[in-house]
Amino acid sequence: xIQSRTFGAQASRFLIILVLVLIACLSLAPIINxxxxxxxxxxxxxxxxxxxxxxxxxxxxxxxxxxxxKFWRAFLVxxxxxxxxxxxxMLLTVLMAYPLSRTASQFRARNVYMWIIVFTMLFSGGIVPxxxxxxxxxxxxxxxxxxxxxxVPVFNVILLMNFFKGIPKEMEEAAFIDGAGPLKILWHIxxxxxxxxxxxxxxxxxxxxxxNFFDGIVLINDSxxxxxxxxxxxxxxxxxxxxxxxxxxxxxxNKISNTTLNSAKILVSMIPILLIYPFLQRYxxxxxxxxxxxx
Amino acid sequence: MSSLEASLNTxxxxxxxxRRKRKAYHEMTYHFMLLPGMVLxxxxxxVPMFGIVMAFQKFIPAKGIFGSKxxxxxxxxYMFQLPDAKQIFVNTLVIAVGKIILGxxxxxxxxxxxNEVRLKVFKSTVQTIVYLPHFMSWxxxxxxxxxxxxxxxxxxxxxxxxxxxxxxxxxxNAWFRPLLIVTDTWKEFGYGTIVYLxxxxxxxxxxxESAALDGASRWKQTLNITLPxxxxxxxxxxxxxxxxxxxxxxxxxxxxxxxxxxxTGDIIDTFVYRMGLIQxxxxxxxxxxxxxxxxxxxxIVVSYKLASKYAGYRIx
Numbered sequence: 001x002i003q004s005r006t007f008g009a010q011a012s013r014f015l016i017i018l019v020l021v022l023i024a025c026l027s028l029a030p031i032i033n034x035x036x037x038x039x040x041x042x043x044x045x046x047x048x049x050x051x052x053x054x055x056x057x058x059x060x061x062x063x064x065x066x067x068x069x070k071f072w073r074a075f076l077v078x079x080x081x082x083x084x085x086x087x088x089x090m091l092l093t094v095l096m097a098y099p100l101s102r103t104a105s106q107f108r109a110r111n112v113y114m115w116i117i118v119f120t121m122l123f124s125g126g127i128v129p130x131x132x133x134x135x136x137x138x139x140x141x142x143x144x145x146x147x148x149x150x151x152v153p154v155f156n157v158i159l160l161m162n163f164f165k166g167i168p169k170e171m172e173e174a175a176f177i178d179g180a181g182p183l184k185i186l187w188h189i190x191x192x193x194x195x196x197x198x199x200x201x202x203x204x205x206x207x208x209x210x211x212n213f214f215d216g217i218v219l220i221n222d223s224x225x226x227x228x229x230x231x232x233x234x235x236x237x238x239x240x241x242x243x244x245x246x247x248x249x250x251x252x253x254n255k256i257s258n259t260t261l262n263s264a265k266i267l268v269s270m271i272p273i274l275l276i277y278p279f280l281q282r283y284x285x286x287x288x289x290x291x292x293x294x295x
Numbered sequence: 296m297s298s299l300e301a302s303l304n305t306x307x308x309x310x311x312x313x314r315r316k317r318k319a320y321h322e323m324t325y326h327f328m329l330l331p332g333m334v335l336x337x338x339x340x341x342v343p344m345f346g347i348v349m350a351f352q353k354f355i356p357a358k359g360i361f362g363s364k365x366x367x368x369x370x371x372x373y374m375f376q377l378p379d380a381k382q383i384f385v386n387t388l389v390i391a392v393g394k395i396i397l398g399x400x401x402x403x404x405x406x407x408x409x410n411e412v413r414l415k416v417f418k419s420t421v422q423t424i425v426y427l428p429h430f431m432s433w434x435x436x437x438x439x440x441x442x443x444x445x446x447x448x449x450x451x452x453x454x455x456x457x458x459x460x461x462x463x464x465x466x467x468n469a470w471f472r473p474l475l476i477v478t479d480t481w482k483e484f485g486y487g488t489i490v491y492l493x494x495x496x497x498x499x500x501x502x503x504e505s506a507a508l509d510g511a512s513r514w515k516q517t518l519n520i521t522l523p524x525x526x527x528x529x530x531x532x533x534x535x536x537x538x539x540x541x542x543x544x545x546x547x548x549x550x551x552x553x554x555x556x557x558x559t560g561d562i563i564d565t566f567v568y569r570m571g572l573i574q575x576x577x578x579x580x581x582x583x584x585x586x587x588x589x590x591x592x593x594x595i596v597v598s599y600k601l602a603s604k605y606a607g608y609r610i611x
Contacts, residue, residue: 009512009513012513012514013411016408016411016412017412017417019408020408020409020412020417020421021421023405023421023425024420024421024424024425026481027424027425027427027428027481027485028424028427030436030439030440030443031427031428031439033439033442033443033449034439034442037442046447048447048449048451048452050449051449051452051453092331092332092335095328095329095331095332096328096329096332098325098328099324099325099326099328099329100329102325106318106321107321107322107325108322109322109325109326110325113329113333116333116336116341117336120336120340120341122592122595122596123344123588123592124340124343124344124588125340125342125343125344125345125346125347125581125588126343126346126347126567126571126580126581126584126585126588127567127568127571127572127580127584128346128349128567128571128572128577128580128581128584129342129343129344129345129346129347129349129581130339130343130346131571131572132343132346132577133338133339133342133343133346134339137338148335148339149339150339151332151335151339152332152335152336154336157332181320181321181324182321182324182325182328183324183328207430210432211430211431211432211434212432213432213433213434213546214545214546214549218572229432229434229435232434232435232438233434233550235438236438236441259442262438262442263438263442266434266435266438266439269435270431270435273430273431277427277430280430281422281423281426284426284489
């Protein structure tokens, strides 16, 4: 690319960089503010003195979290659901993507399955029947309620299926001639070749499970068994309690709610995401190419 | 000669039979591989679809679906008469369309700006920062936003520093919708640029070289080469977003709204949740939800049809 060296061009390049820096700061501002609030004193926070620097720096909020049994119980539930749910998601994704990646002549029922799967992605019975089915199955308050209803990540199945389709035929032909069955071909050829795609999908699945709060609200009534995001969600007043509050009472509520402690809690809940973020970012572009905008 | 031909023929027949047998065995294996997933999809996606009949009943849990009385379309006529229901459709539409428009424009502008930067380290640092909010849940971000935009939050503190009046952003029906749209764009714009950045790498660099030789400025090059280069992507994403005009974002609204802003901020999904699972009006909630599902389904199918016709886009 040829760059002009005139003053105007230099100035506009400088301006662009300035705008980008500003936008990046804006992206980080809420997070940085939350970090600063979490390490400042409650009085300073309530007096509105905390922006992007800590005031009366102290880590008492984090010390409190360390002793908070409820927080860590919820944290463990989340870890459990990520491990269990993630494993099931990945197993089913691989098992379903392979047969669906065959052509209709190789697997005659392929298109029938495909239409059913796409239909479940585009249409749903709504939340009320969904809840009733799960409750009729006796899964309320069980970890399975957080894992099984979303066990088939349809979108990921389609992503992986498209990737499998792109694998050259020659790769499996040798194995086929040697008499290998579908499971062998999948295990020895398709999975090793698609490691980056599988890594991408695994990361998305982990983030999805970790961030999900809604099924915990609806399907888990026992406060000992709620996942972390649901626990955090319920730290704020329930909507029904808020129903009867006036503007003044709401302001009062915001004052007494423990802003510093809650900030620390949501930040600790982000740590696992931040830990896998470098990997996430590495595979991000890959994931987009995987969900190829154009075929 | 003829014996050789005969033996070749039988060999062909045998290998054909083996091949057919093998194909049958493979197909059987495919069915078994799909079985566990299909069973789970059936239980948790297909079975609930039959629950839609509740929308046409006066459903009473104790009597079940088979014992409850039929109500015809009364749930739907009730919905159209209820002013609240009309309001939530309007809210949903306004919020969703606002998000679609801003969510389309901001990533394009940002990608174009980023494209002008040659410094690799700077570029990737900015990308790392702006992608981050996409991976955070609305529980976390909702808590942050509630703190920052509350009456004594940071934004109001800053406003006061400049001598402006404090505003209850989260309890104001004038501010709540813009707040939803802007904070959602804030969360997703970075992630949205990825597609455009990928499209930008596909533009032939020699186009820029010849344009520069002809004396075209950077701005002119952006206008005449870069924008047309990513136009197919823009059109494709715009078309596909048609399927989202009734998706105002449950997670975000649920974590940011309160009864004071129901008038402008309550959307179909939150309304159905409260009606169905809190107030136990099963039939009515199912009817409202069904209305949304059907309209969304039609819109998604239409948008896919358009996308495949004009952009050659196919998901499977």
